[in-house]
Amino acid sequence: MNCPEPSPPHIRRTGPQSLDAVRCYKAMADRDAAWDGIFFTGVTSTGIYCRPVCRVKLPRATNCLFFETPAQAESHGFRPCLRCRPELAPARRFWSTTNAGTVLAEFAAKHLHAAIQRGRQAPTMTTLATQLGVSDRHLRRMFALHWHVSPVQYLQTQRLLRAKQWLHDSPLSVAQVAKASGFRSTRRMYAAFAQHYQLSPGQLRPTRNQRQTTSSNSAPLTLVLHYRPPCQIGALWQFFKDRSLPGIESWQGEGPHAVLRRTVRWPHEQDVICGWIEVQWDTERPWLHLGVSPNLLPVLPDLVAQVRDWLDLDAEPAAVAQVIGPDFPNASGQRLPGGLDGFELAVRAILGQQITVKAARTLGQRLVNALGAPCETPWLELSRTFPSAATLALEENAAVMGSLGVVRQRQKAIQGLARAVESGALQLHAQAPLEPTLQALLALPGIGPWTAHYIAMRALRWLDAWPVQDVALQTALGVRQHPTPTKAVAQLGLAWQPFRSYALIAAWQRLQTTP
Numbered sequence: 094m095n096c097p098e099p100s101p102p103h104i105r106r107t108g109p110q111s112l113d114a115v116r117c118y119k120a121m122a123d124r125d126a127a128w129d130g131i132f133f134t135g136v137t138s139t140g141i142y143c144r145p146v147c148r149v150k151l152p153r154a155t156n157c158l159f160f161e162t163p164a165q166a167e168s169h170g171f172r173p174c175l176r177c178r179p180e181l182a183p184a185r186r187f188w189s190t191t192n193a194g195t196v197l198a199e200f201a202a203k204h205l206h207a208a209i210q211r212g213r214q215a216p217t218m219t220t221l222a223t224q225l226g227v228s229d230r231h232l233r234r235m236f237a238l239h240w241h242v243s244p245v246q247y248l249q250t251q252r253l254l255r256a257k258q259w260l261h262d263s264p265l266s267v268a269q270v271a272k273a274s275g276f277r278s279t280r281r282m283y284a285a286f287a288q289h290y291q292l293s294p295g296q297l298r299p300t301r302n303q304r305q306t307t308s309s310n311s312a313p314l315t316l317v318l319h320y321r322p323p324c325q326i327g328a329l330w331q332f333f334k335d336r337s338l339p340g341i342e343s344w345q346g347e348g349p350h351a352v353l354r355r356t357v358r359w360p361h362e363q364d365v366i367c368g369w370i371e372v373q374w375d376t377e378r379p380w381l382h383l384g385v386s387p388n389l390l391p392v393l394p395d396l397v398a399q400v401r402d403w404l405d406l407d408a409e410p411a412a413v414a415q416v417i418g419p420d421f422p423n424a425s426g427q428r429l430p431g432g433l434d435g436f437e438l439a440v441r442a443i444l445g446q447q448i449t450v451k452a453a454r455t456l457g458q459r460l461v462n463a464l465g466a467p468c469e470t471p472w473l474e475l476s477r478t479f480p481s482a483a484t485l486a487l488e489e490n491a492a493v494m495g496s497l498g499v500v501r502q503r504q505k506a507i508q509g510l511a512r513a514v515e516s517g518a519l520q521l522h523a524q525a526p527l528e529p530t531l532q533a534l535l536a537l538p539g540i541g542p543w544t545a546h547y548i549a550m551r552a553l554r555w556l557d558a559w560p561v562q563d564v565a566l567q568t569a570l571g572v573r574q575h576p577t578p579t580k581a582v583a584q585l586g587l588a589w590q591p592f593r594s595y596a597l598i599a600a601w602q603r604l605q606t607t608p
Contacts, residue, residue, distance in 0.1 A: 117159045121145045126322050126379045127411060130182035133160045135171040142166035147177035161185075164242045164250035172290050173254065175297075178261070180254035181319050184210070184407040197225060197232055198239030202247065207524055209251040212273035212394035218244050224526075252276055253285055255394070260297040262316055263393060267294055273394045313371060313384035316397065320406040322379045323426030328602060329404065330374075332430050335450055336441070338457050340465065340477040349376055356468045357433055358478045359392045366392060367468045367478055370400070381406065386470070402523050402554055403431040417589050417596045424599035435521025435552035436514050437479040442547050443506045443539065444499065459497040464490060486511035506539025513537065523554040550594045559586045559593040569600035 112132055120128040121143075128145040135142040135158040142160070143149065160166040163179050173179045184206060201221050208215040222232040236244050256274035259265050268279050276282040286292055326349040333353065334344060342355040352373045359366045371384035381404065389396055401407055405428040414425055421427075432438035444460070445453030464484050465477035484490065491504045499507070513519035519533050530553060534545040543560045550558035560566065561579040572581035589596040 112159045112161060114157075114159055117145075118154050118157060121147075121157075122151055124148070129319065129321050129379070130185060130407075131161075131321075131409070133163055133166050133179060133182075134158070135160060135166045135169060140171055141174050142171035142179065143174040144177045144179055144182050147174055149174070149176060162240060162242070162247070162250075163254055164240065164247040167250050167253075167289060168242045168246050173257065178257070180258040181317075183319055183321050184401070185409075194235045195239055197227065197235045200225060201232060201236050201244065202240065204524070205244065205248050206251055207398070209248070209255050209275045210394065210398045212255075212275070215248055215275055248275075249285065249289075252282075253289055256282055256286075256294065257297055259394070260294050261299060263314065263390070265390065265393070269391075270294070313386055314390065314393070316383045316385070317375075318381040318383055318397070318401060318406055320379050320381065320404075321408065321410060323410055324374075324379070324428060325424075325426045326374050326376075329428045329430060332598075336454060338454065338461050338479075339474065340458070340461050341475070341479055343472060343474045349374055354470075354472060354475055355433070356470060356475060356478045357389070357396070358466075358468075358481065359389060359396060361392050365481075367466070369468070369470045369475060370396070372400070372404075399433055403433050405429045405431060413592050413595050416592045417599060420588070421596060421599040421603070423603070424595065427595050427599055429554070429556065429594050429598060430551060431554060432551050434479065435548075436482050436510070438552050439510055439514075439521055439534075439548045440479075440485065440507055442544050442551075443503055443510065446503065446539075446544060456498060460494070460499075463493055463497060482511040482514040484511075486515050502539050506537060509537040509539070521548065521552040523552075525553055527553060527555060550597070555594060557591045557593045558597065559583070560597070561586070563597075565604055566597060566600050569604040 117128075117132050117134070120132075121134055124146050126146050130144070133142050133144060134147075134152075136152045136156050137158065138152065138156045142163070158166075158169065160169070162185070163173065166179075167173075185202075201218065204221055205215050218232055218236075219229045222229045225232065233244060236247070240247060242250075252275045256270050256276070259270045259273055260267075263270075265273065267282075271279045271282040274282065276285070282294060286294055330349060330351055330353070333342075334351070337344065342353065345352040345354070350373075352371060354369060354371045356367065356369050359368070366389055368386035368389040370386070370389075373382045374380075375382060383397070383400060385393065385396065408428055410426050413427060417424055417427075440460075441453065441457050444456045461477055461479060464480040466481070466484075467476060468478045470476065485494075485507055488508075491508060494504045494507065495501065510519070513533065514521065519530070521530070527549060531545050531549055534540050534548060535542070541562075543562045546555075546558045546560040549555040559582075561582040563582075564573070567573045567575075567578045567582055570582060570585055572578045572585070575581040586593050586596070
């Protein structure tokens with residue numbers, strides 16, 4: 094978004110100079126959901142800041158200030174709207190390929206936001222500075238220069254908004270909400286609410302009649318997750334449906350209206366919780382309806398964050414379309430399919446090496462039937478979880494995999510992967526460092542560049558994966574007969590950085606096949 098100069102006199106601007114006040118006000122007037130989470134509007138006459146999709150009466154342009162983040166709005170004394178609820182806005186997807194200071198600031202913001210979103214303790218700026226190879230002072234200076242707030246202000250706003258969300262949407266106790274939001278104690282959360290919002294946490298709780306009950310294992314906790322349109326729901330759903338494994342996944346209905354149910358295993362403290370989720374898109378509004386089994390309540394923040402990654406709900410379609418749209422005009426609203434469990438995704442990727450999706454699905458189904466753990470759900474067709482890393486790492490299970498039709502080379506690859514994950518030497522999630530994880534994957538037996546890139550794209554949420562060895566990609570780009578097709582693919586891919594993963598999915602769809 095480029096700022097026109099000079100700025101129109103009837104609309105005031107503050108914060109980063111990347112925001113175009115005229116476009117922001119028009120988006121707010123149109124209640125354009127594509128801008129949701131891209132900016133927030135502070136209304137000086139009320140002292141409230143809102144999302145662009147807020148349904149309240151449109152304020153006068155002269156009373157509007159525009160901010161890139163909620164932290165900027167709150168640093169100017171604005172409080173979050175209780176109607177549109179800024180904490181529900183899709184998150185920003187931070188990326189940059191040029192300015193080094195921008196890279197530092199966005200790296201720090203990404204890790205602070207991810208920690209709060211998943212209910213974990215946020216890393217210190219010293220820790221982040223060490224990872225980046227810069228001083229703590231320099232990182233703080235770049236953060237304030239880019240975001241116009243200090244790291245402490247940014248982090249406090251994220252904690253408050255996350256707490257606000259769980260107080261309103263979940264039956265978590267106040268103490269659980271404080272822990273899930275990154276506050277070190279309930280007292281600190283109460284003090285922060287009083288100081289910033291002039292409210293107590295209890296005032297944000299729904300009334301007794303609105304509260305959801307979790308007294309029955311068959312009654313899910315229901316949440317609404319927001320995303321930015323457009324979204325190719327049908328294409329994303331078909332991608333998952335083509336690869337679904339009965340027993341751990343079930344479908345009801347067809348097309349974008351279909352309901353997906355699946356089992357999940359989630360680590361919690363020293364144990365593992367087995368439960369289920371139910372997902373359905375709202376075809377009239379940019380919402381996703383998520384049902385969660387009550388026993389998953391202790392891991393709800395982490396689970397919801399993973400669902401957002403799994404379905405790429407925080408994608409910015411306009412930014413992606415600007416980069417790949419000229420060459421893939423039908424990719425508007427393209428989403429990058431992720432995974433709920435990085436280990437499961439990696440095993441399924443190994444099973445799918447050099448065979449069709451249908452054949453890989455058959456092998457995956459046999460593996461689930463033979464080594465998957467039982468899981469109770471309200472649906473008979475949903476009764477197992479994917480085998481754990483501990484199970485597949487056992488030496489005796491190599492013979493079991495052999496009897497299922499898994500060749501010896503892939504047995505070694507799966508067991509090597511399982512042992513690395515079980516020992517903690519390899520982590521397959523969006524917060525794992527990219528380059529060390531890629532090197533660790535390539536060091537395992539039976540895992541080559543294609544498999545490593547595929548796993549990183551879906552499990553680590555790598556937006557710029559580009560497996561030049563992929564035959565389907567070479568065919569889709571028309572370079573299969575080129576003397577050096579991998580070099581030709583690499584050269585073509587330069588135009589689609591930093592969103593080559595989206596270009597890859599679009600190319601596969603263009604070919605109407607998969608690798």
